[in-house]
Amino acid sequence: MTRLCRESWPAAGPPRPVRAVHLGLGAFHRSHQAWYTEHAADRDSWGIAGFTGRSPGTASLLQAQGGLYTLVERGPARDRPEVVGSISAAHDGDDASAWAGWISDPSVALVTLTVTEAGYHLDGAGHLDLGHPEVAADLLRLRPDLGAAARPARTMPGRLAAGLAARRRSGAGPITVVPCDNLMGNGAVTRNVVLEICEAVDPSLTRWVEANVSFVSTVVDRITPTTLAGDLALVERTIGREDRAVVVAEPFSEWVLAGEFPAGRPDWVSAGARLVSDVAPFAERKLGLLNGGHSLLAYAGSALGHSTVAGAVADPRCRAWLDEWWDGVARVLPLPDDEVARYRLALIERWTNPRIGHALSVVARDGSLKLVQRVLPVIHRYRAIGQPPPPGAARILGAWLAHLRGSGAAVGDPRAAELVPLAAGERSAAARALLDALEPGLGADRDLAREIAVTCRELEGMDG
Structure with a gap:
């Protein structure tokens, strides 16, 4: 040839x-x-x-x-x-x-x-x-x-x-x-x-x-x-x-x-x-809805036995968690509701394409870097308006904790040698340690750490 x-x-x-x-x-x-x-x-x-x-x-x-x-x-x-x-x-x-x-x-x-x-x-x-x-x-x-x-x-x-x-x-x-x-x-x-x-x-x-x-x-x-x-x-x-x-x-x-x-x-x-004059609204939309949603599916979906984005989003459990996260992000996005709704529908259409083999193992890599960009800004936006983080944030971080503890896709992270030992042991303590590893002082939020531990335990109970 x-x-x-x-x-x-x-x-x-x-x-x-x-x-x-x-x-x-x-x-x-x-x-x-x-x-x-x-x-x-x-x-x-x-x-x-x-x-x-x-x-x-x-x-x-x-x-x-x-x-x-x-x-x-x-x-x-x-x-x-x-x-x-x-x-x-x-x-x-x-x-x-x-x-x-x-x-x-x-x-x-x-x-x-x-x-x-x-x-x-x-x-x-x-x-x-x-x-x-x-x-x-x-x-x-x-x-x-x-x-x-x-x-x-x-x-x-x-x-x-x-x-x-x-x-x-x-x-x-x-x-x-x-x-x-x-x-x-x-x-x-x-x-x-x-x-x-x-x-x-x-x-x-x-x-x-x-x-x-x-x-x-x-x-x-x-x-x-x-x-x-x-x-x-x-x-x-x-x-x-x-x-x-x-x-x-x-x-x-x-x-x-x-x-x-x-x-x-x-x-x-x-x-x-x-x-455009300012990409910030578009970046917040993508990082929160698309990239944050991808991280959720990568950790929770792979723990449930899925290998691709399309497989995970077709699972009713993952889809419900995805909607939970998206609802939380949508409340603090600086974009019109109808535009956010169209973007969400477009994501589902794209992610359910069965011929795109988007591997969850690839999406799961470098979580310690990605989650700082995808999840923490949403937590801080809620704090700025005097509200606790949306439940979807704990869902993603709990799934990441389970991932570091051995559930789902193999860990591939530049900080793996530091984070995997932190994730071991009692879940609430591990959640606080991981929050501090993502952002010093964040582990002081005991309520968030407790929710992360609960979602981690739930996911580990479903593992496989």
Whole structure:
């Protein structure tokens, strides 16, 4: 079978001029930002130079295919494959020379990011964790006196600092950074961690970044399940080419952006993106309803024996818990009731698509990072109006406690060595310890801890 590439698929045309750089060349980037760029009205003027986060595997696959890959849009009844050509160059994330070269190119106008919540290396106060071993190592790598002898930065803040330093040296002018991870106010968060690492390495770079770099906040959404061997075979049969970089995604997608683009951007609006003055209402809606709902299903659903989102949401018990959580979130969302109701209906339609194998084991990862963004803000909104947290909050946190105690999906968390021992033993004490681990002082809420313990016990009684 002929391999997919620009020579074997001439309809893709030659690589487009690189004007955007991306860090985190995984499936979600290819189903989302690269797809929006492919569908922009001015797509011929915008190519992407993509860099992997940790493993060079995806870069190698895309290099062999001239950046081309097939996106399979998986609807409830049929698949629709499409060859995407917006990626013009693909690099190993450790290729510091290519990274600095592209970002210092005056033609490059923006950098997009998909590095997951863990990639921001935040401490408990929301600042860059300068004591984290990887961040500390980057501080040494970025020291100006080490010059070219320094090893490539490995963290997202470190890589951005290195790239922006190269841009300053080249005199290439302003640039925009567009984070696309599930963090409230992700633009401000990214700005803060970049400024903090710059300040620790070279204060003059901090001042340059403040004057020349725009940080845009976003809300992103598109379910992108793991690609399976059957998906590769489907593409071979459909397009008549071997594609080793296939991506599968649901038909729905959303991209909401707020901020300035001093050096320009693709016409993503023509592809369906929304430019707004403030993404906060949309972020609160998504983090609370979609992401919070996903966490509930991941921990409670997997404890009940389900393996996918579709399987869990079809279980009447999970559906009742989901509605309980959503009702609580809806009361404190700054959006009209009818818009929230439509969003909830759309989520159910998306999540019941039986052909999207969205694995609960994947959703369950990194709970200690995700729940801080998805559940704690709802608790604090209720406190602000003098009300106790909604019952759904204890349901999610109780399911997470059960997860850490061995129910359902396997634990995959950067703080697992700390959290799993805390979760063992008497449930109320474990609940208080976990609340304090998520946010110091939160464990003092004895009523919330007691509710978490009760829901954990109930779920463990249903386990399997």
